[in-house]
Amino acid sequence: MKISLLTTAEEHLMKVLWNLDSAYMREIIEQYPEPKPHPNTISTFLKILVEKEFLTTEKEGRIFRYSVAVPFHDYKKFMLTNFLDQYFNNSSREMIQMMRDEKLLQATDLEGFFETKSTIIQNDKKAESESDISQFIQDITGPKKKKKKKNRLNFDHAVTVKKKKKKNKEK
Incomplete structure (x- = not known):
């Protein structure tokens, strides 16, 4: 049809x-x-x-x-699609922006249409210090971390490179 x-x-x-x-x-x-x-x-x-x-x-x-x-619903859908095409280059975003600018649409009108996710960020000094304390206690009571042995070859190489740089600066 x-x-x-x-x-x-x-x-x-x-x-x-x-x-x-x-x-x-x-x-x-x-x-x-x-x-x-x-x-x-x-x-x-x-x-x-x-x-x-x-x-x-x-x-x-x-x-x-x-x-x-x-049916009326089908005609209404056809007219809306045609309207978007004729006046807003098929951009519903542009149409909503204009409706908002002209105060034909409020943010509350869109409530419930979109799924929103909230993230609670604690910006409380007390919460931060409690977190720091918890981390400190975990560090001192947790298993002992193994220290890495420095590779003597890499250490000697680093010292040699520093000495060469120092000599080049003196020249």
Whole structure:
């Protein structure tokens, strides 16, 4: 099913039909808000909506029953996608930014839509000192760490390099 754009008048008529789901011409005219257009105008728009495949018809005797073929949710999704494409280069971020800038959207409006993770950072001096004390106690009561023996060859090499640097500076 390919959804297309509706004119303002077609959209008004579809709003009536989305509320009714299916109806006869007489019921549509009754539900249409004031100022009501002429019945011939409504009939013309109904034919157009059938051609655009927004409505289906069922003939019952001499009259037609019109039923919604495109649910309101699908049309709303189509319009939002089209709107993003036309005005925001398919960037929902850009649209939300503009809504926030124009004060049409508050941070509280977005609560519950996104998963948030919190990390508690203790910035308490007492907690830090307790942590330091705990680490110190662990160090002195824990197993003894083995000292690394210095490699005599590396030590001698380091001393030689230092002596050479000192001589070069004196020259």
